[in-house]
Amino acid sequence: MIPYGRQDVTQADIDAVTAVLRSDFLTQGPQVPRFEASVAGYCGVRHALAVNSATSALHIACLALGLGTGDWLWTTPITFVATANCARYCGAEVDFIDIDPRTFNISVDALRLKLESAAVAGRLPKIVIPVHMAGQSCDMRAIYKLAQRFGFRVIEDASHAIGGRYLDEPVGSCRYSDITVFSFHPVKIITTAEGGVALTNDAKLAQRMALLRSHGITRDPVEMKQIPDGGWYYEQIDLGFNYRMTELQAALGLSQMERLDKYVARRHALARRYDYMLANLPVQVPYRADYAYSAFHLYVIRIGGAGGADRNKLFDFLRHRGIGVNIHYIPVHTQPYYAKLGERVGYHTASFPQASAYYTEAISLPLYATLSDKEQDEVAGALRKALA
Numbered sequence: 001m002i003p004y005g006r007q008d009v010t011q012a013d014i015d016a017v018t019a020v021l022r023s024d025f026l027t028q029g030p031q032v033p034r035f036e037a038s039v040a041g042y043c044g045v046r047h048a049l050a051v052n053s054a055t056s057a058l059h060i061a062c063l064a065l066g067l068g069t070g071d072w073l074w075t076t077p078i079t080f081v082a083t084a085n086c087a088r089y090c091g092a093e094v095d096f097i098d099i100d101p102r103t104f105n106i107s108v109d110a111l112r113l114k115l116e117s118a119a120v121a122g123r124l125p126k127i128v129i130p131v132h133m134a135g136q137s138c139d140m141r142a143i144y145k146l147a148q149r150f151g152f153r154v155i156e157d158a159s160h161a162i163g164g165r166y167l168d169e170p171v172g173s174c175r176y177s178d179i180t181v182f183s184f185h186p187v188k189i190i191t192t193a194e195g196g197v198a199l200t201n202d203a204k205l206a207q208r209m210a211l212l213r214s215h216g217i218t219r220d221p222v223e224m225k226q227i228p229d230g231g232w233y234y235e236q237i238d239l240g241f242n243y244r245m246t247e248l249q250a251a252l253g254l255s256q257m258e259r260l261d262k263y264v265a266r267r268h269a270l271a272r273r274y275d276y277m278l279a280n281l282p283v284q285v286p287y288r289a290d291y292a293y294s295a296f297h298l299y300v301i302r303i304g305g306a307g308g309a310d311r312n313k314l315f316d317f318l319r320h321r322g323i324g325v326n327i328h329y330i331p332v333h334t335q336p337y338y339a340k341l342g343e344r345v346g347y348h349t350a351s352f353p354q355a356s357a358y359y360t361e362a363i364s365l366p367l368y369a370t371l372s373d374k375e376q377d378e379v380a381g382a383l384r385k386a387l388a
């Protein structure tokens with residue numbers, strides 16, 4: 001089976017992780033700060049907080065921005081469920097904005113319209129989470145302008161997008177957002193097995209997220225409420241979690257960072273080959289926005305539409321031939337958990353027609369840095385046979 005995505009682990013990665021196993025620290029040692037400095041330096045952002053998953057990063061990001069009961073968080077339905085779940089962990093309500101049918105990112109026009117009516121109804125969101133679908137940045141400058149006009153905060157879910165760029169700056173610079181989150185799950189661009197990071201230029205948000213990832217405990221006398229009892233003293237000043245990344249994960253991530261640009265370049269080369277090989281098939285290949293350089297986490301094509309091929313049949317045909325295609329994503333608002341909330345909040349299955357249409361037509365083809373030209377030819381050949 002050719003999977004839709006997979007990690008690349010080299011001997012250098014294995015050596016880096018093995019060295020940590022032989023060292024004094026398996027957790028809370030020097031590797032995590034080094035990994036954080038590496039990611040922050042790459043992105044040109046002041047603070048990086050490494051955690052055990054992007055899901056955890058989203059959770060502490062929402063808490064740091066003060067999301068709580070009675071607040072609203074808006075995001076796109078075309079994302080992984082974790083993007084919405086972080087709001088529910090905080091007791092907040094979730095609502096969705098339809099997508100742009102070309103980029104599959106949140107539609108800025110739909111966002112503006114919904115904000116205008118929410119302002120009238122007194123139901124504006126506290127946080128909006130744009131997701132850089134497939135690795136291509138949303139139009140962050142436009143979203144940031146809306147944030148200033150309507151007074152919401154912005155978390156970029158850039159789980160797909162490390163190594164990507166927006167308006168000639170790295171995704172993760174937080175130039176147009178409060179916090180940006182990356183995921184290092186093995187299918188993403190680089191991996192730490194499980195892992196994630198939250199990035200920000202705001203020292204207060206960074207301090208708050210650092211506290212929340214480690215039980216709400218501080219060892220900094222400046223932050224303490226009481227006089228330290230002695231050298232052993234620490235204080236729990238808030239309710240936090242154990243969301244820490246291990247030294248093993250950070251060493252793996254640090255080693256992977258060295259190949260990040262190479263990985264993204266290879267993904268682009270493969271994407272161009274797909275474009276070329278699919279050129280005369282009835283499929284819509286990924287649209288490239290002029291403001292973005294995608295990290296190309298996914299190569300999503302759309303088929304069908306009126307009179308077009310049947311996506312579900314295509315999926316089965318390719319899977320039976322060992323081509324690990326996948327669907328990204330089942331619209332979150334149709335998941336039973338969110339459908340039930342929608343009855344109260346006011347959205348329903350048909351509320352986001354672009355997302356629904358996308359879901360019936362989209363299919364992700366295998367794309368990862370170590371996918372060979374030969375394997376890719378096999379994918380394109382099977383696709384050609386299916387659509388002939």
Ligand SMILES: *Cc1c(COP(=O)(O)O)cnc(C)c1O
Binds near residue numbers: 054160182185194196
């Ligand atoms: C992978 C992913 C997440 C969750 O990442 P984890 O590191 O597995 O918690 C969140 N959002 C999006 C868009 C993702 O693709």
